[in-house]
Amino acid sequence: MIYHILLAFVATFILTCILGKLGIPVLKSLHAQQSIREEGPESHQAKAGTPTMGGAFMMIALTLGVAIFAPWNVATGMILFLTLGHCLLGFFDDFVKAVKKRNLGLTAKQKLLGQFILAAIFCYCLTEIMVIPTTLWIPVVDTYVDLGIAYYVLTFLVIVATSNAVNLTDGLDGLASGTSAIAAIAFSVIGLMFSSSTNAMAAESIAYFGAMVTAVCLGFLVFNTNPAKVFMGDTGSLALGAAFAGMAILTKTELLLVIIGGIFVMEALSVVIQVISFKTRGVRVFKMSPIHHHFELLGWSEQTVVNRFWFGGAVLAILGVLLATVSM
Template structure:
């Protein structure tokens, strides 16, 4: 618990005091956001707002995680480092995307193919390494099964598991990216998921099969350190949200959204709650589905289901104020996270 509190506190302090420095630096260098012409007209006032704020989240979280292992000094775990690698790697892909947008002064950064390739490369390295470091007390040499509240069913093999992990990583990093359409929206939605994984990691530690054997114990490697990772990122995210709340003084950009999507996907994979993430991050899933429905329906019929996709822009064009949309979506995100946590707990309750 001490490590979790230290990681959250350090991440918060670094981010809340470091973000204003980033705002001044990015403003001085002209690292402002480009706005799509076809987007909601109200967004044109945001043109020039500093972007790439996700760099503050990533750096603050990395430092916070390191500090949490220095007081007192103790080893970092492979599980925590793998998730942080995934966050940093996807953040680097997003940074490159943001930088190209700024350098070329356009709303399109990396081409979709190049962006997807970057995500796949980072995700593939993570997937391979995960199978090389199975749970400390696992029976099989590599855990390659799908999980919901815990692993179930037969192994799908190294190749099948790698593909499944890639789908999760690319899917959720893009889902958070689509959610990042209004000031503070993605920060609040992913914050609820990170808070859930702090509780899940703690619960898995207290009911680990390494300390008590039983039908309801968890075979999860390094659950405490995964909770520390979630706390470090959550602290950094809350500090950033102070400046990202409407009206935002800075945007996280693809640097932040891809990194955050990677973190929650990595936590789901390493805590063996992969399918549960669909519920925990339900707000991001709903927003992503709105885009899929809009594009698919338009291609089939030439008509639109929503006034604009992603979903938050539909409500903007319906006349909702931006702050109203953000707060209500935060509430829905919290309800999704609470539902996921409820299912996690109910499944554990001894029968």
């Protein structure tokens, strides 16, 4: 199985590179250009006009890779549905902002409604079709706690929070794509480790899916490293976040997602802390949120921030896999 996964990885990576080469001129012709926040770091103004919605060719490559290489079962179908559903949601938002030139895109309520609908369908399939128990796995002590109906609330929160967290991380060249590649390979390894467990079908699907998510992120990174030739937009970032949530839920590693996706958690928390602090005390904790902008305004170069976040993401991913290992 490992050799077949490696073949899937290489083929999907090459396909992403080809689609990127073909897709960037199309995005330029559609004038799908990134809007830059005026209050953001001054150096970012040079990024204005860079094509966005590059997540579209990432998801096309992922879909083709899954169709050709991944095992066809309910778990594969569910994770692909959740990922592509969020891709379409992000695409509509990007299309309104970048092509129709309406700066606000979808409203926050419209986005949340879409995310809740997708999460609800996923939860229904999870318990009614796959018949996955409503338990939460506690790593290290290798214990399962039955949450009952609260498990559905947890699943909703994991999907909505993770998709938005990756979306917030997508603010510097190569940041979201690089950290996502690192997190995805960790889930692929976990899928391989759990492939002999009672939930072997889902684990095998995640082993393939994680490897191919890694491939599309690295393929996209070819065009997204500084200076970026294209941005993934909500089309890619919301989809990647949903993919991580789905992989964690299907492998019962929701708590490990907090560690493996620690960079995404830090980015989201920085926004929450900033908003709460400013609204309640009128004080900004960070120079700017998400936190990657805070470090830029402290004087770090964009590439320094990205490299250090990649390193942090790698350490957390290794820690997550090690915790899964000792818990088996």
